[in-house]
Amino acid sequence: MSTAVPTTEIDQRLHNLRVRLEKQGIDGALLLYPIDVYYFTGARQNSALWVPVEGRPTLFVKKSFQRALKDSLIEDVRPFPARMEIPAFFGNAAIRIGLTFDVLPVQQYHFYSNILTGKEFIDISAINRELRSIKSAWEIEQMRTSAKILCDVFAKVPDILKRGMRELDLAAEFEYLLRKSGSDGYLRIRAFHQEIMGLAVSGENAAMEGCFDGAVTGKGLSRAAPYGSSIKPIREGEPIMIDYGLIYNGYIVDMTRIFAFGGLDPDLERAFSLSIEIQKWLQENLRPGNVCEELFTGASSLAASAGLADNFMGYSGERAKFVGHGVGLELDEFPVLAQKFKSLIAAGHTVAIEPKFVFPEKGAVGIENTYAVTNSGCERLTLLPDDPVYL
Amino acid sequence: MSTAVPTTEIDQRLHNLRVRLEKQGIDGALLLYPIDVYYFTGARQNSALWVPVEGRPTLFVKKSFQRALKDSLIEDVRPFPARMEIPAFFGNAAIRIGLTFDVLPVQQYHFYSNILTGKEFIDISAINRELRSIKSAWEIEQMRTSAKILCDVFAKVPDILKRGMRELDLAAEFEYLLRKSGSDGYLRIRAFHQEIMGLAVSGENAAMEGCFDGAVTGKGLSRAAPYGSSIKPIREGEPIMIDYGLIYNGYIVDMTRIFAFGGLDPDLERAFSLSIEIQKWLQENLRPGNVCEELFTGASSLAASAGLADNFMGYSGERAKFVGHGVGLELDEFPVLAQKFKSLIAAGHTVAIEPKFVFPEKGAVGIENTYAVTNSGCERLTLLPDDPVYL
Structure with a gap:
């Protein structure tokens, strides 16, 4: 079903990394985060990857060495060395080593900095995330497949959505369809404070403030996991928001659709229409050379012109400050269409665009689709119609 | 359904933390990891918690402030301050601040160490994990409930297990039952290199080496997520291993059972019986004062005496070096019944014990139950019979 990363692809990725490292005067990257x-390398094992700017990369494997031998597309795969053998491998030169400080725990950092004395350690989080944000044709093809499967799952919602079911029942049914379609059970999020699998939420619960860094968090099942579906029954006339990613061959595609029993009140219908207008504007402006932040400010202006500034991407004081986010191997990749994000949109970016409106007590409406940026504009990957589905 | 942590419980936890900090000459703990x-505090929001040894704790909240106000059982809840305001809060004294270096990313560490100049930062990972490992009566009650629900789900496996279904279909059905029973969708694992939701694996796929730090990993759906269920159909006569945790009110209970269509070959049946003998020995020795490591070496000796040393907790060179692990708010808590783990079992420890045997090509068999250590021995929480179920 899923296919290995092509070797040419791995070579290109390593080349791109080396070019960026060299430009910043860094001698090599020591990559420790599994993804x-x-x-x-094409191998997700418990391991450490050394990519020198000069010379071939080496993969040191804790577990499983046998599995890494089978999966790795780089040649030099070795068992993880004893602590005392590590300094000899890196030699005596005062080299500069890149690490991804955005995810690396301090204990791991100290392990390497204590044994590799005389080396300088540099944060390459931005290099890594920027590099990862530009998808190859092969990666976009994986995401097209992921999008197609996800649309097929969303198309089945009218079959699983029943009057009186709990949000949790809807989540269970939807997640069942995702898994049966071949989606992995674990959704990767890079940010330190985030953990979520998806949202099936309704009415006032969709409007609750929350820890998730998005417009909608949900109430969840307990204070220990205060996000996602709750045991609240879904009622007639309230908006039901389903927001999930599907993972195919490691690649996540993200989308949101709105459902309701009966219909929605006119305020919510108007806000939904506005989210479609904003999506249209963003889709027209999601092209190489445009500034990420300006897509957010443009979308915010459209919301403000319609008198819905306070409801855009959350409510009042706790609104999310973005309208789209990169997706790929992780849910929260670069670029982010957000305040202070001054970088430019580039061909190969894959972005989930999600203008949403939140109304206290009533709930949340909006849309989300995933796009791939082309040389001249963008291609929409999630091709299911945007319309709310009334049952 | 789920209940808030009692305030008395929070007071006791804060007291225990302060006692341990003071003993090590640390002036306060700055806790940043959500769990x-x-x-x-009883609130899982995106926030930072300062617990001084002297004086009251303060919760600084990024998102959601409103939700933290509702959920927090400590009184002093404030919006997260601007960067420049943080030094004033901590004052000029050269205090020693505890951080959990096991999970804290270097970027976050640098943020605080750069603005709080003149302070010393100390790793309190062990203090935090040891404190968390001792469960209160209230916590054990949550885990009894979690165990009961999980046993009810396992009891339904004969209804969902169908000849010819894929491992993935079984996983989807099992996870559906977990979710419908009120289990959270996201399973917390603390270790940097780990991510998994559970296992429904069969035959040779259960014997594949893998990245997961346990006896069994599974093949998974792709090299990007090489763990858990695959699309392999389940065949007559091969062992089917289901290993999942259920999360109730934040608390995880972990168990494993074996199923098969027809029966199992005599080697596997003998190994299964041995896993039950080892479990019995471990259960007798899981009591306050015993050394964690000795439970692992004792279990290993029993496996070796039966001639199955090479198959115990994995196969050959890539065997896991433990036979049990703490569970609670995270899947991988203290204590670990493992090599080099010299600490003592204590009342209030909650431990998943999982003697398992792996046979290349054939698959894996074994058992897993979760126990709570009492003053004089232990209480088994997962009360479903251990026997393999033949269909």
Whole structure:
């Protein structure tokens, strides 16, 4: 079903990394986060990857060495060395080593900085995330497949949505369809404070403030996991928001659709229409050379012109400050269409665009689709119609 | 359904933390990892918790402030301050601040160490994990409930297990039952290299080496997520291993059972019986005062005496070096019944014990139950019979 990363792809990724490292005067990258190692080797094992600017990369494997031997597309795969053998491998030169400080725990950092004395350690989080944000044709093809499967799952919602069911029942049914379609059970999020699998939420629960860094969090099942579906029954006339990612061959595609029993009140219908207008404007402006932040400010202006500034991407004081986010091997990749994000949109970016409106007590409406940026504009990957589905 | 942590419980936890900090000459703990903050406040929001040894704790909240106000059982809840305001809060004294270096990313560490100049930062990972490992009566009650629900789900496996279904279909059905029973969708694992939701694996796929730090990993759906269920159909006569945790009110209970169409070959049946003998020995020795490591070496000796040393907790060179692990708010808590783990079992420890045997090509068999250590021995929480179920 899923296919290995092509070797040419791995070579290109390593080349791109080396070019960026060299430009910043860094001698090599020591990659420790599993998904970063996977990106550059094709093997997601418990391991450490050394990519020198000069010379071939080496993968040191804790577990499983046998599995890494089978999966790795780089040649030099070795068992993880004893602590005392590590300094000899890196030699005596005062080299500069890149690490991804955005995810690396301090204990791991100290392990390497204590044994590799005389080396300088540099944060390459931005290099890594920027590099990862530009998808190859092969990666976009994986995401097209992911999008197609996800649309098929969303198309089945009218079959699973029943009057009186709990949000949790809807989540269970939807997640069942995702898994049966071949989606992995674990959704990767890079940010330190985030953990979520998806949202099936309704009415006032969709409007609750929350820890998730998005417009909608949900109430959840307990204070210990205060996000996602709750045991609240879904009622007639309230908006039901389903927001999930599907993971195919490691690649996430993200989308949101709105459902309701009966219909929605006119305020919500108007806000939904506005989210479609904003999506249209963003889709027209999602092209190489445009500034990420300006897509957010443009979308915010459209919301403000319609008198819905306070409801855009959350409510009042706790609104999310973005309208789209990169997706790929992780849910929260670069670029972010957000305040203070001054970088430019580039061909190969894959972005989930999600203008949403939140109304206290009533709930949340909006849309989300995933796009791939082309040389001249963008291609929409999630091709299911945007309309709310009334049952 | 789920209940808030009692305030008395939070007071006791904060007291225990302060006693341990003071003993090590640390002036306060700055807790940043969401589940650590939850443990000490009852609120899992995106926030930072300051617990001084002297004086009252303060919760600084990024998102959601409103939700933290509702959920927090400590009184002083404030919006997260601007960067420049943080030094004034901590004052000029050269205090020693505890951080959990096991999970804290270097970027976050640098943020605080750069603005709080003149302070010393100390790793309190062990303090935090040891404190968390001792469960209160209230916590054990949550885990009894979690165990009961999980046993009810396992009891339904004969209804969902169908000849010819894929491992993935079984996983989807099992996870559906977990979710419908009120289990959270996201399973917390603390270790940097780990991510998994559970296992429904069969035959040779259960014997594949893998990245997961346990006896069995599974093949998974792709090299990007090489763990858990695959699309392999389940065949007559091969062992089917289901290993999942259920999360109730934040608390995880972990168990494993074996199923098969027809029966199992005599080697596997003998190994299964041995896993039950080892479990019995471990259960007798899981009591306050015993050394964690000795439970692992004792279990290993029993496996070796039966001639199955090479198959115990994995196969050959890539065997896991433990036979049990703490569970609670995270899947991988203290204590670990493992090599080099010299600490003592204590009343209030909650431990998943999982003697398992792996046979290349054939698959894996074994058992897993979760126990709570009492003053004089232990209480088994997962009360479903251990026997393999033949269909």
